[in-house]
Amino acid sequence: LGTFIGPLLAATMATSLGPVALTVAAALLLEVAVHCYRALLSRTQSQSGSCSLDDRRMGGSMLAGITLILRSRYLLGLVLFMLLHTSAATLLYFEQGRIVAGSYADVASRTQFFAVVDLIVSALTLIFQLLLTAPLIRLIGVGGALAALPLATIVAFTAMALAPVPATVALAQGLRRAVEFAIVRPAREVLWTVVSREEKYKAKNVIETLVYRGGDAASGWLSAGLTALGAGFGLVALVIVPFAGLWGWLCLWLARRQQQRADSEQVEGPFHEPH
Incomplete structure (x- = not known):
């Protein structure tokens, strides 16, 4: 509901x-929202007298997640997926900013435009989730659902x-962001159902914070460098195609x-690494 109310207010009041x-x-x-969270957290802690096994702290240093990633090809694949995702998203973000800045003179009009885009994303995401996500993932599998993002990225770059x-x-x-939120994100969460609890809470945190933000920053510098060299967005779109192909192959490999x-969990117990 908030994803509709926020953009709607911004679009009408900007x-x-x-x-x-x-x-x-x-x-x-x-x-x-912060005060609501604190109130809920305090109430939850007061009502739960003891922690279950899954609620206990695992311990370890802040570098434990990085160590886990370096020891697993599967987790390294998830790192590469995130880097490709953030790189493409950041390059598109800067290009859309350039296009909109050249089309709307004042900040208020640009704010209104981006609010309308967010409304489109929210509407498409809701429609996809209600009608398309579950049957599509059953039809094309996790790999196909993940590969929808590089495909949508190529379409966005080309357009x-x-x-x-x-x-x-x-x-x-x-369209690209709706595909990401409604189809790719649920499929991506499936990838984390076959890792240990430690990998899920430590390595996942590293990938979705450090890797995501680091890739975002590096892509921003790359975009600035390409602009300084005079490379147009058409050239960037052409170069992104082979990387999208690698990204698509990675999606299928991860799936x-x-x-x-x-399958190995069913035969040999949880989190056994298949040979």
Whole structure:
């Protein structure tokens, strides 16, 4: 519900209130959310007298997740998946910013445009989740669902390179992000069902924070470097195609490894690494 209300308010009030007022309102809402979280956490802790086995702390240093990743080809594959994902998303983000900045003179209009894009993403995501996600994953499998993201990325790069206008940005990015949220993210979570508890809570945290943010920052520097060298977005879109092919192959490999691990668990017990 919040993913609809937020963009709707921004789209309707951006020009009348201005971005500064919207930013203050967002900060206040975040503060309310923090207080709600603290209240729920306090109530939960007071009602649970003892911790179950799964609630106990595992211990270990902050580098334990990195060590686990370096010891597992499966986790290294997840790292590469995340790096390819963040790189493509960041390059698209900077290009959409350039297109929108060249089309709308004031910040309020740009804010309104991005709010409309978020509304499109939320609507498509809801439709996909209600009607498409479960039957599609059953039909094409985890690998096919994961591979939908590199395919949608190629479509977005191609569309924005051929028609660099706001309407293309809205449709291409809206479709790509909806595919990510509604189809790829559930499939990606399936990949974590065949790892140990320690890998799930330590390695997953490293991949979804350190790797994600690090890849995001590195891609931002790459985008700035390409711009400084005079490389147009069309060239970037052309170069991204082989990387998307690698990304698609990686999706299928991860899905195959996930299935092997799942089959091995049934035969030999949980989290046995298949040979």
